[in-house]
Amino acid sequence: MADIVVRGVRLHVQRLTPPGGNGTHGTGAVAFVHGLLGNMSVFYYTLANHVAAAGYDVVLYDLRGHGMSACPPSGYRLEDMVADLEALLEVVEPGRPVHLVGYSLGGTIAQRLAVARPDLVASLILVEGLMGPESSHSRADRERNWMVGEEHAATKMADALIAMTSSEGSRWAAKTRRLLTQTTFHQDISDLRSAETEMAPLIARPTFVLSGDRSDLRAGADRTARLIPECAVQVLTGYDHKTILTRGAPVVREQVIAWLDGFPVRSAAGQEAESRCHAS
């Protein structure tokens, strides 16, 4: 699998299947949603293949404008990215709810989909994926200032990202610059409001929150997690927002696979799990 067109946009999609063919233990595939200015590789090397090796079907995709997906001139609001995911899941896993793993902004997208379309979602796994009611403001303000607060800020951001990722090669830098300067991305994202305080009580699916104790989002995430009706929280010691998926990957995958293994096997395709093995 490589490219799937949804809502008129070509998305780069990859599926991983367990060795020996179809697996998933009957509990639903696992779909990964990456964060702002990232791509599927944040999961591919350290988490997604391990989840596949543990027996689960895996779906990875690049958000529009990110990774190897197409970069349309507009449509980068949170609502657009949620609608993309909804449309994608209806194509790749029709009638079969998936476990959604969201990192950072991907967590926000996953939460929104769980609220809007709970029939598509078996559970939520939010890896540094809760912004929190307070830290969301500081984070949004920081991103707003960085992206659009000053003249040519988008270009400065692209320059900064190019410098930061010089070892990744120039194609990524060129694409990032295009996304930031030739689309509505920075305007749309600067208007992003996670609205987690309002969304969290509406999440009607089991949710697993993984946070780093050194993350600047942690305090807000803890408060938001308490608003989610069925939520388990695991704080991983020694990691911040970024290192949780690099140095922290072995711990994260152990936790994620244990969470997935706690779900009962569905008796028939398309039937939602009726009971849960995890205590909230």
Add this chain to the structure above:
Amino acid sequence: MPADSDTACTGEIHIIGEIGRIVTEVIGDDYLMDTEISASTSFAHDLELESVEFVSVASRLQGLYGEKVDFVPFITELDMDDFRDLTVGQLAGYIGRCLSAASREPQESGGDG
């Protein structure tokens, strides 16, 4: 794929050629004008392949070789630092070993090549 392609594919040189062809598909000729792909060529340093582009290369190789080559165990043994040093020869060697192992097993089903 032709029926006798498996025998040819077990040769590492042939596999390196296939990897080079697929890398060209993914990133385009323009980026590879002066780069000759050999066993010692590094994906990240020499080809400047991005981490997400390697995902696409691996997927296309999976499509080419089908069930005979399982990339999941290969990737789970690799972390991002390993990826930065990964060479075409290392990947070709893994593919070759998988194909050799598959050729020794009873033919239950063909790849989806």
